[in-house]
Amino acid sequence: MSRLSATARNRVAFTLNGRPVSLEAEPRLLATDALRHGLGATGTHVGCEHGVCGACTIQIDGAPARACLTLAVQLEGRDVRTVEGLSPAADRLSVMQAAFRRHHALQCGFCTAGILISLDAFLREQRHPTEEQLREVVGGHLCRCTGYTPIIRAALDAAAQLRDAPSLPEPAHV
């Protein structure tokens, strides 16, 4: 059993986009704030902070998670991926990101990071997604600009590209 005191700052160590990181966190610190303020990874956006909007979605051990409904101390020892970890290189977009750009699947872009993370996680488990399935996954996010139709179009396009191009890396770089 380990007990972390409410007022003490505890070292939390985990992997962020493939690199080991650590920060000091009180137990009440949310994962969103740990990533943004503790580590400067501001790609994860803070929206509603009660699990409704999905803007803060990250992956923990490959599964999607609302970072605002996750405590930083719960990340201890986990493999965390954020939108910063999606592109294969600093100057390149991933297949999914490029599809979003082509289909005009974002406008203000506030919700986009979370949506990309959710779709990345889903396409790892389902390489032949139906439109209905994608709508359900994207349904966990609120987007007030696009009306969702371009997002679904981009997701279907990216899924087809990833399926049909065996030379592309596995969904590690969706």
Add this chain to the structure above:
Amino acid sequence: MKPAAFDYIRAGDLSEALDALARHGSDARIIAGGQSLLPMLNMRLAKPAVLIDVMGIPGLDKVRREGDAIVVPAGVRQAALMRRPNLAAEQPLLAAALPWLGHYQTRARGTVCGSAAHADPSAEIPLCLVALDGEIRLRSPRKSRTVKAGDFFAGMMVTDKGDDELIEAVVFPAARPGTGYAFREVARRHGDFAIVGCAALVTADAIHLAVAGVADKPERRSFPLLDGSALSDALNAFAWDLDARDDVHATARLRRDLVRSLGRETIAEALSCRA
């Protein structure tokens, strides 16, 4: 919004979690997936002094069969139960309800037992437990006990669980031959809490309908095999008995109407799939 300060205990086994609960009583809350608790903490509707994390306890994350029962321990995430092979045959009601339970992103974290512990009157897990006459297994340092779902849920986010008890597992009866099962829900957005959710079981001689989102806890009623206007009258009486209230999501009148219409559709579907 941010949580108030709390101590955080990672329990290594069940006895550590129970000892910590016994020591801190009503000042402590169990955290599993956290998908219901974190919003409460963020909005400071809950301000526990201590959180006890049970997700590191070995052995709590495996669903198992015990005869005709599907036993779901405290560490089982909703997505894991959904991925259980053959769940649709094992318990069709559960398989039909789970896709409505939160979103893809919250099911990956939230646990089945956590949803039971939270006892939201609109939630799908309490509804299924009440519909199927399932059970909740509670543990404290002093004793273990099993409570029928109908007795466990006591009101709006209120249960029969004592301050020193944790939910060790919830138990869903497996499908019985000759029984039809169906689940339907109306929500503002697929995955949000139900405005009204209906779970129906139809056996050779009875209809059982459980309803979430209307009363302050899931309520179940049994009817003989009525149809036509007799069934309409019975559903209408049930709808009025549930004491629906207006809130920001829907009027009481809409809720009563959904008990009548959605209830009827759910019963019809359960009738049609009696195996």
